[in-house]
Amino acid sequence: MSSSENSEALVLSSDPLHPANLIPELCRSFYHLGWVTGTGGGICIRAGDKVYIAPSGVQKERIEPTHIFVLPYPQVAPSPHTDRVFLRRPSLNLKESACTPLFWNSFEIRDAGSCIHTHSQHAVMATLLWTGPVFTISHQMIKGVRVGGTGPALSYLDTLELPIIENTPNEEDLKDSMAEAMIKYPNAAGVLVRRHGVYVWGTDWEKAKTQTECLDYLFEIGVKMKLAGLSTTLN
Ligand SMILES: CSC[C@@H](O)[C@@H](O)C(=O)COP(=O)(O)O
Ligand SMILES: [Zn+2]
Numbered sequence: 001m002s003s004s005e006n007s008e009a010l011v012l013s014s015d016p017l018h019p020a021n022l023i024p025e026l027c028r029s030f031y032h033l034g035w036v037t038g039t040g041g042g043i044c045i046r047a048g049d050k051v052y053i054a055p056s057g058v059q060k061e062r063i064e065p066t067h068i069f070v071l072p073y074p075q076v077a078p079s080p081h082t083d084r085v086f087l088r089r090p091s092l093n094l095k096e097s098a099c100t101p102l103f104w105n106s107f108e109i110r111d112a113g114s115c116i117h118t119h120s121q122h123a124v125m126a127t128l129l130w131t132g133p134v135f136t137i138s139h140q141m142i143k144g145v146r147v148g149g150t151g152p153a154l155s156y157l158d159t160l161e162l163p164i165i166e167n168t169p170n171e172e173d174l175k176d177s178m179a180e181a182m183i184k185y186p187n188a189a190g191v192l193v194r195r196h197g198v199y200v201w202g203t204d205w206e207k208a209k210t211q212t213e214c215l216d217y218l219f220e221i222g223v224k225m226k227l228a229g230l231s232t233t234l235n
Contacts, residue, residue, distance in 0.1 A: 031061035
């Protein structure tokens with residue numbers, strides 16, 4: 001088998017749960033939630049020593065398995081910013097998602113197996129109504145969210161805190177402030193980006209997905225509570 005056939009084998013599988021099949025399917029469902037419209041947002045999956053990433057700037061609901069990039073984890077190059085190493089690149093003229101360095105934060109700092117980025121309007125509205133550095137909510141259905149995204153589940157009696165970082169014109173430039181926020185708030189399962197969206201991770205794609213759903217629900221109800229003049233915490 002030639003090396004290009006070998007690299008194609010990294011994304012061609014009849015298993016619907018193979019990351020190269022899952023990413024297109026999940027992006028389609030996220031599109032219908034309004035999370036990844038206009039080419040924004042996405043999901044990456046790390047399976048052992050391989051990371052599967054979607055292309056940049058494409059309609060995320062129309063991705064095919066052959067569009068997926070595969071990278072080794074950890075990277076052998078000094079930084080995932082520069083001289084990025086690939087096991088497989090699509091033959092089309094595509095570039096890997098600009099979110100790659102941010103997804104990498106979730107692997108390196110939280111040992112995540114998957115990270116989701118959405119442009120959900122609930123997340124964006126939360127960053128506009130919570131004008132400080134943290135989104136907080138308590139006494140809601142927060143127990144679907146895990147401590148730090150990869151730890152034990154939160155309890156109804158915990159207060160959920162999510163840091164908010166300031167947006168930058170280029171996605172890559174969020175890498176350092178996201179990493180700082182993750183270190184400062186070790187219990188947070190995600191990081192909100194003001195006027196932009198949210199990054200959420202989990203030990204695997206299922207937990208990243210369900211936690212993104214839980215957090216999106218909390219952003220939505222939190223925004224409604226604020227707009228109704230209600231406090232979002234009882235503590
Ligand atoms: C609509 S452009 C949005 C991008 O700059 C970025 O924020 C994003 O979410 C997706 O980046 P991409 O490189 O297309 O995966
Ligand atoms: Zn984005």
